[in-house]
Amino acid sequence: MLILSIETSCDETAVSLIEAHGDFPQAKYDILGNALWSQIDVHREYGGVFPMLAKREHVATIVPMLEKALTESGLEGRENDRIISELIKQELQTILYREPELIDSLFAFHKKYGSYDIDLIAVTSGPGLEPALWVGVNFARALALLWNVPIVPVNHMEGHVLSSVFDIERDDMLSDIAFPTISLLISGGHTELILMKNWGQYEKIGQTRDDAVGEAYDKVARMLGLQYPGGPEIAKRAEKARKEKFPKFADFPTPMLNSGDLDFSFSGLKTAVRYAVQEKTLSEIDVAAIARDFEDAVTTVLLKKSITAMEKHGAETLIVGGGVSANQHLRRMFEAAFLTALPHTTVYFPQPRLSTDNSIMIALAGHARAASALAPRGSDVIRADGNKSLS
Ligand code: KG4
Ligand code: ZN
Numbered sequence: 001m002l003i004l005s006i007e008t009s010c011d012e013t014a015v016s017l018i019e020a021h022g023d024f025p026q027a028k029y030d031i032l033g034n035a036l037w038s039q040i041d042v043h044r045e046y047g048g049v050f051p052m053l054a055k056r057e058h059v060a061t062i063v064p065m066l067e068k069a070l071t072e073s074g075l076e077g078r079e080n081d082r083i084i085s086e087l088i089k090q091e092l093q094t095i096l097y098r099e100p101e102l103i104d105s106l107f108a109f110h111k112k113y114g115s116y117d118i119d120l121i122a123v124t125s126g127p128g129l130e131p132a133l134w135v136g137v138n139f140a141r142a143l144a145l146l147w148n149v150p151i152v153p154v155n156h157m158e159g160h161v162l163s164s165v166f167d168i169e170r171d172d173m174l175s176d177i178a179f180p181t182i183s184l185l186i187s188g189g190h191t192e193l194i195l196m197k198n199w200g201q202y203e204k205i206g207q208t209r210d211d212a213v214g215e216a217y218d219k220v221a222r223m224l225g226l227q228y229p230g231g232p233e234i235a236k237r238a239e240k241a242r243k244e245k246f247p248k249f250a251d252f253p254t255p256m257l258n259s260g261d262l263d264f265s266f267s268g269l270k271t272a273v274r275y276a277v278q279e280k281t282l283s284e285i286d287v288a289a290i291a292r293d294f295e296d297a298v299t300t301v302l303l304k305k306s307i308t309a310m311e312k313h314g315a316e317t318l319i320v321g322g323g324v325s326a327n328q329h330l331r332r333m334f335e336a337a338f339l340t341a342l343p344h345t346t347v348y349f350p351q352p353r354l355s356t357d358n359s360i361m362i363a364l365a366g367h368a369r370a371a372s373a374l375a376p377r378g379s380d381v382i383r384a385d386g387n388k389s390l391s
């Protein structure tokens with residue numbers, strides 16, 4: 001099955017073409033084409049992602065990303081299918097009326113390449129920034145109609161879960177995991193613990209009551225004068241502080257560590273950093289030490305809650321996913337803890353290129369949901385949903 005996947009939930013415009021051989025979850029996957037455009041440079045000067053700016057960038061880059069992914073795959077369009085009927089033109093204009101610039105670029109693309117023989121189009125419909133999500137959703141609907149291909153809406157968080165178990169060594173199939181499983185999803189917008197009793201069955205058992213972990217990283221980075229996105233910037237400084245053994249800057253709190261439930265809270269930690277730095281001129285050593293102390297507090301909480309969740313639900317597998325799972329310290333601490341304290345368990349982290357947002361994970365989730373694909377003309381029920389939940 002040839003799957004074209006589209007991801008525009010935040011500040012990455014990504015399109016992939018993946019071939020799935022077999023049924024989910026035993027299929028083998030070939031990544032035929034993969035294109036990703038990061039808007040980080042555009043948002044950096046504002047210190048965060050602005051939804052309308054993200055939308056504009058997605059509109060400008062989605063067709064070039066489609067072209068790149070398809071060209072890389074070597075797949076060719078149908079030569080004798082480059083003319084669009086008046087009826088289809090009108091329908092496409094209706095679908096894309098909120099992104100009118102896309103109409104011309106899509107028509108030009110079709111004139112150049114014709115239709116593609118794809119079996120399924122998978123698109124992120126949430127959660128994320130709604131104006132950004134709509135670009136992907138409407139573009140995917142337009143393509144589905146133009147090429148007459150079924151379309152399936154995908155939950156971005158399911159994509160993060162599946163990208164974490166995409167076999168790290170073989171890179172071509174999902175790992176054979178033991179259920180029940182706990183997923184710790186940590187990204188710019190989410191911090192949640194999910195119980196999975198089987199593939200596709202999700203039950204939220206814990207979540208943040210305020211800021212998401214990635215959000216806390218980004219906000220603390222800002223307080224330290226570091227640029228957006230804050231995660232990698234803080235991680236870099238924290239590593240230096242560990243390597244060079246800089247003295248502790250502050251005893252930051254580990255919120256809700258012993259609350260007995262599986263919820264999180266990071267705004268108190270963020271505020272503690274704010275108090276610790278206010279009216280101080282920070283040296284580079286101070287910044288690095290704060291980054292490390294903050295990161296240590298975050299890691300302690302995430303690790304303890306994950307272990308509690310596993311014990312409570314008899315799970316022997318932990319899946320860590322979302323942008324913050326790119327954090328090397330977090331990964332080392334989890335791997336060490338699981339090796340010593342929980343030797344019969346397995347912890348999965350995504351490959352580095354699959355930690356942050358990408359469209360390979362959307363193709364995997366699309367494949368998992370292929371049975372609920374919609375016909376192109378029934379796709380108007382697909383809505384971008386910024387708060388779409390996994391369970
Ligand atoms: O999953 P993701 O790419 O986008 C969302 O769905 O939100 O996650 C982005 C978040 C940002 O907050 C970013 O600062 C954080 O992931 N992040 C990291 C690292 N790389 C990205 N946080 C900690 N350490 C990192 N190495
Ligand atoms: Zn994400």
